Amino acid sequence: MRITASPHAIAAGLAIGVFAAFTPFFGFHFIIAVILAYLLAGNIGAAALGTAVANPLTLPFIWGGTYELGRFVISGGNADGAGSLNLVRALETMRFTEIWTPLIKPMLLGSTILGALFAVLVYGVTRVCVTGFRKKQAENRMSRQLMRRESRIS
Template structure:
């Protein structure tokens, strides 16, 4: 293959790259931003897709983020690929912040005691015995209740930012193409030689 690595990456290298990108997080963010700006859809569709992915990232249902984001994007007439890209807001670096804030806000909204002063949750035991009903009340219910308003606020912000960014990018691109066409039209036809 043309762009294949000479030495295939082992499991350790793939894990390290997933947690800490080879170049930088800023470069990865720029890559995703360019991917979003170059999608072939309306600014509303791209922004609605990104907003759907961002909203779903605030829900505690790991493993279902892509599916829920696609459903929300479809309902909002958003782009499905943009919704998948939008879920990247939930990553190993942001999840601890998202989970803590959604849990604290949800505990406050539900009135389940002072935020942070809950009884110990034996998360490993609950998963081992698949006791979802015992996991729902103390953990998932507050995280869902807190995730809805936080997710909506962040989704609205990302919607507005993305829609403005896509529209500005396309205006700038149209201007560049028009300038290039104008230069090409004004260029003298030097290649044509008059024959006598």
């Protein structure tokens, strides 16, 4: 609330950070958020703060949700339509081709959809809150100035 940027820049930055937090590129969320905030004129500090959505408590839900949504969309609603995933085998060989279709592709698609939805929600709520907070601050400042003027006159 105390960032000096415009309400749009703050809301856009926070939304960009939330979007980046949904990507499966753990360890690169901050870098993704900073680059996107710079390119889209969002506040970089707010973007960095938004990446905190991805934390040890939320990551299992984010990853599970993005994977399942991506798998559902790719398979067209058919549970057997997506490639099968043998995570242990895929991670043992670390071949990109073995983890792309069953894991990364669904997570990228799901993270794009869920990240965009949450980013839009965060943008709207943040913009309203920052605008309201600043309006209330301005009203309080005016009230204090009026009280000072009245006390000087008396």
